[in-house]
Amino acid sequence: MELTEAIKSRRSVRAFTDRTVPAEWVRDILDHARLSASGGNLQPWRVHVVTGETRARIVAAALRAHEAGETRNPFPVYPPGLWEPYRTRRRDAGTLRFQALGETGRTAEGTDHMARLNYGFFGAPVGLFFFLEPRMEPSQWTDLGLFLQNVMLLCRDRGLSSCPQAVWSTVSHVVRPILGEPEANVLVAGMSVGFADEDDPLAKLQTDRADVDSFTTFHD
Numbered sequence: 296m297e298l299t300e301a302i303k304s305r306r307s308v309r310a311f312t313d314r315t316v317p318a319e320w321v322r323d324i325l326d327h328a329r330l331s332a333s334g335g336n337l338q339p340w341r342v343h344v345v346t347g348e349t350r351a352r353i354v355a356a357a358l359r360a361h362e363a364g365e366t367r368n369p370f371p372v373y374p375p376g377l378w379e380p381y382r383t384r385r386r387d388a389g390t391l392r393f394q395a396l397g398e399t400g401r402t403a404e405g406t407d408h409m410a411r412l413n414y415g416f417f418g419a420p421v422g423l424f425f426f427l428e429p430r431m432e433p434s435q436w437t438d439l440g441l442f443l444q445n446v447m448l449l450c451r452d453r454g455l456s457s458c459p460q461a462v463w464s465t466v467s468h469v470v471r472p473i474l475g476e477p478e479a480n481v482l483v484a485g486m487s488v489g490f491a492d493e494d495d496p497l498a499k500l501q502t503d504r505a506d507v508d509s510f511t512t513f514h515d
């Protein structure tokens with residue numbers, strides 16, 4: 296797939312079929328994602344791939360934590376008191392999701408349903424977890440972002456879809472022991488990977504983007 300097409304066709308997909316993703320595809324995706332740039336070539340990412348039994352254990356543990364009200368916020372995903380235009384953008388993206396669930400807006404039931412879907416990897420057969428060591432600085436968080444984008448675009452190249460998920464940080468305390476990841480390390484994001492269930496509205500959400508001129512100043 297051409298790069299521009301991969302960028303244009305990437306969307307956060309929140310409904311997957313149970314079609315198996317060959318294990319060698321995931322390794323190959325990571326084998327290319329590792330070519331990502333990183334400041335000082337630190338390559339700070341630590342990745343776990345979960346399928347099968349381990350995936351099932353993690354989903355069960357995450358749902359248990361959710362049901363028991365034992366989720367946490369080890370780091371703020373958004374700045375407090377989000378301001379415009381970010382506040383509206385976030386709200387609009389959420390509204391799209393809730394509408395796809397058949398809700399008119401953000402309700403308690405809808406929020407609970409969306410959390411359960413998240414913790415179930417939206418039905419995707421492959422889950423990825425991305426960790427950083429706690430001493431890493433904002434620059435290394437940037438590096439991890441580049442790596443995540445590489446993974447998502449490489450997924451498109453193989454006909455796969457993905458959804459990056461910061462929500463996994465809220466249950467990192469139950470995920471980390473299952474993965475054997477050192478307790479101090481930061482679970483920055485998870486990611487669902489699989490074949491999109493094209494019939495599901497949650498696989499077809501189209502979010503807006505601001506024009507180039509709204510965020511760019513060209514200097515001559």
Ligand SMILES: Cc1cc2nc3c(=O)[nH]c(=O)nc-3n(C[C@H](O)[C@H](O)[C@H](O)COP(=O)(O)O)c2cc1C
Pocket residue numbers: 305306307308309388413458459460461462463484500502
């Ligand atoms: C770092 C990061 C974390 C995200 N976390 C979640 C998440 O926990 N759950 C979710 O459903 N979507 C999550 N998203 C997806 C965003 O909501 C999505 O990228 C945004 O609305 C734009 O839509 P698009 O990816 O379909 O273009 C995350 C995206 C990024 C980049």
